Amino acid sequence: xTEELAVVGKSLTKPDAFSKVSGQTKFADxxxxxxxxxxxxxxxxxxxxxxxxxxxxRARAMPGVHAVLTGDDLPIKFGILPVSQDEEAxxxxxxxxxxxxxxxRSRSR
Amino acid sequence: xxxxxxxxxxxxxxxxxxxxxxxxxxxxxxxECSTCGVLVDGKPFLSCLAMPLDLxxxxxxxxxxxxxxxxxxxxxxxxxxxGAAQCGYCTPAMLLTAKALLERDPQPSRQAIMEALSGxxxxxxxxxxxxxxxxxxxxxxx
Numbered sequence: 104x105t106e107e108l109a110v111v112g113k114s115l116t117k118p119d120a121f122s123k124v125s126g127q128t129k130f131a132d133x134x135x136x137x138x139x140x141x142x143x144x145x146x147x148x149x150x151x152x153x154x155x156x157x158x159x160x161r162a163r164a165m166p167g168v169h170a171v172l173t174g175d176d177l178p179i180k181f182g183i184l185p186v187s188q189d190e191e192a193x194x195x196x197x198x199x200x201x202x203x204x205x206x207x208r209s210r211s212r
Numbered sequence: 213x214x215x216x217x218x219x220x221x222x223x224x225x226x227x228x229x230x231x232x233x234x235x236x237x238x239x240x241x242x243x244e245c246s247t248c249g250v251l252v253d254g255k256p257f258l259s260c261l262a263m264p265l266d267l268x269x270x271x272x273x274x275x276x277x278x279x280x281x282x283x284x285x286x287x288x289x290x291x292x293x294x295g296a297a298q299c300g301y302c303t304p305a306m307l308l309t310a311k312a313l314l315e316r317d318p319q320p321s322r323q324a325i326m327e328a329l330s331g332x333x334x335x336x337x338x339x340x341x342x343x344x345x346x347x348x349x350x351x352x353x354x
Contacts, residue, residue: 120292123300124307125284126235126275130300133234 138211140169145206147198154196159206167210174205217264224248224259227274235275235304239333246332249305250274256309256331275304278311286354287311287346296345298336305332310346314354322347 122128159171174195182190194203217226224241227233227250239247241260248260251273278285287307290296297303306329313320313328320328325346326339334342 116293117295117297119300120295120297121284121288123297123303124288124291125279126233126304128300129234130237132238133228135232 140209141212142207142209144204145208147194147201147203147205149198150201152198154194154198154205157206159208162206162208165210167212169209169211171206171208215264219263219265221264222260223250223257223262223264223267223272226264227259233274233276237301237304239301244333245302246309247302247305249308249332251308251312254312254315256305256312273308275307278307285311286352287314287349290345290349290352290354291342294341294345294348296338296341298334298338298341302332302334302336306334306342310342310349311354313346314350318353319350320346 119128154174157173159173162168162171172193174191174193177192178195180189180191182188192204193207194205198205215226215231217230221230224236224238227236228238236250236259237247238260239245241248243258243261246256246258248258249256250259251257251271252262252267253271254273257272278288284292285307287310291303291307296306309329309332310325313325317324322343325343329339329342329346
């Protein structure tokens, strides 16, 4: 078992090490693609409140807006953890904290 | 390089959005994580809280300007060799902050390195390799 191996037992430089130490590595927030859209969330200003009605017609009519979504567009609860299985992507009927997302829109910048 | 910028933009936004220098990272935008750190006149500076108008005529260094042309800075070499860049998000600010330290104190103690880098948060928690890389670069006379 004293055979010299090329990789096993050696401390090797990671393939992406120089990309990372030079700031060249692209993280999601660093990407700029042609015709990229920018998303924005409307969040609850209230710690706990009922949603009676969301009117997104003016947001939809704005120039450059590609989509506006509310909770009714995303009815399937998505939580992947046992503690989060009741989570909704966008609040429907009720918000439960300041910052709870209510609506989302995408537009070209 | 001289740049003309809108007065409402932070230094971080100008670097990333107007100049395309995305090596400077966008973290908390509250001055808590230091991942947006750059050097202003050689000293660590949080670009997310800096307004370019306050920095007129000052010398700003980002990670893109750390290498000497195609020759990486000894800190960059040491970080790469020792695996001190794990996910890599805090790495640019870590490197620049360490560079400022070594220029002030070329042979820092472990304690001095820890204090100098204490403001830059690494969520991978890979601090030991980072400290070791700074020590290696110092030993090589960075």
